[in-house]
Amino acid sequence: MAVSVDEAVATGPARDRTPSARRLGGRGRSVLEVVLLTVLAVVMLFPVLWMIETSIKENRDVYAIPAKFFNFTVTMDHFKDVFVAPGGGRSALSAAFLNSVLVAGVSTALATVLGVPAAWAYSRFSVKAKKDQLFFILSTRFMPPVVVVIPIFLMYRQVGLIDSKLGLILIYAAFNVPFTIWMMKGFVDEVPSEYEDAAMLDGYTRLQAFWRFTLPLLLPGIAATAVFALIFSWNEFVFAIFLTSSDGVRTAPPAIAGLIGGTTVDWGLVAAASLVFALPVLIFAYLVRKHLVAGVTLGAVRR
Amino acid sequence: MSDPVSLTTDHPGQAASATPPAPGRSRHLSDRWLAVAFISPALLLLLAMSVFPLLWALYLSFTDYSATRGGPAHFVWFGNYTAILASEQVHLRALTTLIYVVGAVTLQTVLGFTIAYLISRRTRGRGLLTTLFLIPMMLSPVVVGLFWRFMLDAQFGVINSMLGSLGLGQVEWLTRQQTALFSLIVVDTWQWTPFIMLIALAGLTAVPKYLYEAASIDRASEWFRFRTITLPLVWPLLLIAVLFRAIEAFRLFDLVYILTSGGPGVSTETLSFHVYKVAFLGFNTGTASAYGILMVLIVIILTQLYLRYLNKLKED
Incomplete structure (x- = not known):
C-alpha cells in the first residue's frame, strides 16, 4: 500500500522510493542525459548561430583563419546590401523578396480557396471511391519535382507561361492543394456535422449552413493550413530555378542561390540574405507550432 | 418565442416518421x-x-523527342527504357541514391529518436527545447545548402578551423570523392533530424503514464520498460516518419544542386540530379522522361507503402 501512495504522490519518473544507491545512480543518469541533450542542442544550433555571426561580421573577419568566434567587428553592412543596391536604389535581392511575397501569397490564397471547400465536401458527403480519391490527391504531392518540371517546362513553353509569375503561382497552388485538402479534412472532421444539420432544420440550405456556421469554426484551422502552404511556397526552389530566369520574375531562393555564382562569394551577404529570408518562416512556424506534426506530414498524421 | 423552438425540435421526429x-x-x-x-x-x-504533365511525359518517354532540336518526335517504344535500365551510369546513380537515402534516414532516425526520448524525460523546458531543435527543419534547402557549403569550405570553413585548433588535419569535405557523399548525408541529417524528433516526440508523449507506473510497481527494469512499452507504442508512428523521409530523400534535388552540383566527378549525383542533367544539360527529353517515369513508379510504390501504414495507424 505504501508503494502505491508513493506512486500517487510522485510526479517525475517514480524512482523516489528506491534505496539511496540507486537514487544516486538515477541522478547520475539524469545529469548524463542533460549533458547529452545540451551537446546535441549545441551541435544542432551551431550552424544557425554561425550564420547570424557571419551576417554581422566585417568581410575580413568572415574569411579569417582560424575562424573568429568572439573578437570581431560588428557591422550591419551586409543587411544594408540585401535591400539597397551598391549605387543606391533597390537591390535585385529585395525585388526577389517582393516577388516571393507575391507568388507565395497568391498561390496560397488560390490553394486555400480551392482546397477548403473540397476538404469540406470530402468530409461531409459520401463521394464515390472517396478513399482512392484522397490517396490519389496525396500521391500527386509526392511526385519528384525534377520529373514534373520536364513536362511542365514544355507545357509552359507552349502556352507562354515560362518566366512568368502566373506560371509559378499555378504550379505552387497545384502542389499546395493536396496538402490543404488533407490538412483541412482533419479540421472539418473535428466540427460535428450536427451543427449543419441543425442549421438546415432551421431553414438554411446546406451551402448557407457551411458558410454561416461551419466556416467560422474552421478559421483557425484555415489560418494554420495557409501558413504551412505559405512556408512551402516561400521555400520552394526547384520549380523556381527551372521555370523562371529574369530578375523581374525570380523569387528569393534562386536569387540567393545566384549569389554564389561568381568567382568570389560574399558570404556575409549570403548569410544576411539567408537570415532575412528565413526569419518570416521561423516566426510563422512558431505561430502554428501546435499543428506542426500535421503540417510537416502533409496533414496525414494528427497528434 | 417558444413556438418556433418547439416547431424545430418537433421537425425531425415528424420527418422521420413520415419519411417523405x-x-x-x-x-x-x-x-x-x-x-x-x-x-x-x-x-x-x-x-x-x-x-496531364505526367501523361505527356509518359508519351515523350516512348519517343526520341528533344526539346532543343525540335522537329517531330519518332516513336522508339521501349528503347529509352531499356537503355536506362541497362545503363552502367544509371546503376551507379541508383547505388549513390541508395547509400544516401539509407545513410541519411538511418542517422536521422537514430538521432531524432534519441533527442525525442531525452526531451520526453525532462519535465521542464520541453517547449523551448523542442522549438529550438525544430529550427533547421523550417529552413529552405537553399539556405541550408549554402550555409553548409560555407562552413564546410576547405580553406576558411569553420569546421576545418575547429578541427585545426583541435590539432586534427584538414578535410576536403565537398571536393573529395570519398567525403562528398558523406557530407551530403550529414547536412541532410542536420536538417531533417528534427522531423523524426517531432513525430517521435508526439508518439512518446502519447504513451499513457499508467503503463509506466504499472511497470515500475512490478519493478521492471528501465530497459525492459523501454523495450516492452515505449518502443511498441511509438514504432508505428516512427515507421510513418521514416517512410516519409525516405520518399523525400529519394526525390531530393535542391540540396545536391546547391551543395555539390553532383561532384566531384559524379560521386554525389543522385537519380534526381541525373534526370536533371539528362533533361536540361543533355537535352534528351525523351530519355529523361522515361527516366522520370521510372522514378515516379518507385515513388508510387513507396507512397502506397506509406499510405498503407498510415491507414493501419488510423484504424487502430
Missing part, C-alpha cells in the same frame, strides 16, 4: 451537386498541373 421520399431525394441530389461543385475545381487543377 421526395424532399429527401432532392436534398440528396443537391448535396451531390454541391460535392461535385466543391471538389471538381481542386481536382481540375491537379489534373492540369500534375496528371
Whole structure:
C-alpha cells in the first residue's frame, strides 16, 4: 500500500522510493542525459548561430583563419546590401523578396480557396471511391519535382507561361492543394456535422449552413493550413530555378542561390540574405507550432 | 418565442416518421451537386498541373523527342527504357541514391529518436527545447545548402578551423570523392533530424503514464520498460516518419544542386540530379522522361507503402 501512495504522490519518473544507491545512480543518469541533450542542442544550433555571426561580421573577419568566434567587428553592412543596391536604389535581392511575397501569397490564397471547400465536401458527403480519391490527391504531392518540371517546362513553353509569375503561382497552388485538402479534412472532421444539420432544420440550405456556421469554426484551422502552404511556397526552389530566369520574375531562393555564382562569394551577404529570408518562416512556424506534426506530414498524421 | 423552438425540435421526429421520399431525394441530389461543385475545381487543377504533365511525359518517354532540336518526335517504344535500365551510369546513380537515402534516414532516425526520448524525460523546458531543435527543419534547402557549403569550405570553413585548433588535419569535405557523399548525408541529417524528433516526440508523449507506473510497481527494469512499452507504442508512428523521409530523400534535388552540383566527378549525383542533367544539360527529353517515369513508379510504390501504414495507424 505504501508503494502505491508513493506512486500517487510522485510526479517525475517514480524512482523516489528506491534505496539511496540507486537514487544516486538515477541522478547520475539524469545529469548524463542533460549533458547529452545540451551537446546535441549545441551541435544542432551551431550552424544557425554561425550564420547570424557571419551576417554581422566585417568581410575580413568572415574569411579569417582560424575562424573568429568572439573578437570581431560588428557591422550591419551586409543587411544594408540585401535591400539597397551598391549605387543606391533597390537591390535585385529585395525585388526577389517582393516577388516571393507575391507568388507565395497568391498561390496560397488560390490553394486555400480551392482546397477548403473540397476538404469540406470530402468530409461531409459520401463521394464515390472517396478513399482512392484522397490517396490519389496525396500521391500527386509526392511526385519528384525534377520529373514534373520536364513536362511542365514544355507545357509552359507552349502556352507562354515560362518566366512568368502566373506560371509559378499555378504550379505552387497545384502542389499546395493536396496538402490543404488533407490538412483541412482533419479540421472539418473535428466540427460535428450536427451543427449543419441543425442549421438546415432551421431553414438554411446546406451551402448557407457551411458558410454561416461551419466556416467560422474552421478559421483557425484555415489560418494554420495557409501558413504551412505559405512556408512551402516561400521555400520552394526547384520549380523556381527551372521555370523562371529574369530578375523581374525570380523569387528569393534562386536569387540567393545566384549569389554564389561568381568567382568570389560574399558570404556575409549570403548569410544576411539567408537570415532575412528565413526569419518570416521561423516566426510563422512558431505561430502554428501546435499543428506542426500535421503540417510537416502533409496533414496525414494528427497528434 | 417558444413556438418556433418547439416547431424545430418537433421537425425531425415528424420527418422521420413520415419519411417523405421526395424532399429527401432532392436534398440528396443537391448535396451531390454541391460535392461535385466543391471538389471538381481542386481536382481540375491537379489534373492540369500534375496528371496531364505526367501523361505527356509518359508519351515523350516512348519517343526520341528533344526539346532543343525540335522537329517531330519518332516513336522508339521501349528503347529509352531499356537503355536506362541497362545503363552502367544509371546503376551507379541508383547505388549513390541508395547509400544516401539509407545513410541519411538511418542517422536521422537514430538521432531524432534519441533527442525525442531525452526531451520526453525532462519535465521542464520541453517547449523551448523542442522549438529550438525544430529550427533547421523550417529552413529552405537553399539556405541550408549554402550555409553548409560555407562552413564546410576547405580553406576558411569553420569546421576545418575547429578541427585545426583541435590539432586534427584538414578535410576536403565537398571536393573529395570519398567525403562528398558523406557530407551530403550529414547536412541532410542536420536538417531533417528534427522531423523524426517531432513525430517521435508526439508518439512518446502519447504513451499513457499508467503503463509506466504499472511497470515500475512490478519493478521492471528501465530497459525492459523501454523495450516492452515505449518502443511498441511509438514504432508505428516512427515507421510513418521514416517512410516519409525516405520518399523525400529519394526525390531530393535542391540540396545536391546547391551543395555539390553532383561532384566531384559524379560521386554525389543522385537519380534526381541525373534526370536533371539528362533533361536540361543533355537535352534528351525523351530519355529523361522515361527516366522520370521510372522514378515516379518507385515513388508510387513507396507512397502506397506509406499510405498503407498510415491507414493501419488510423484504424487502430
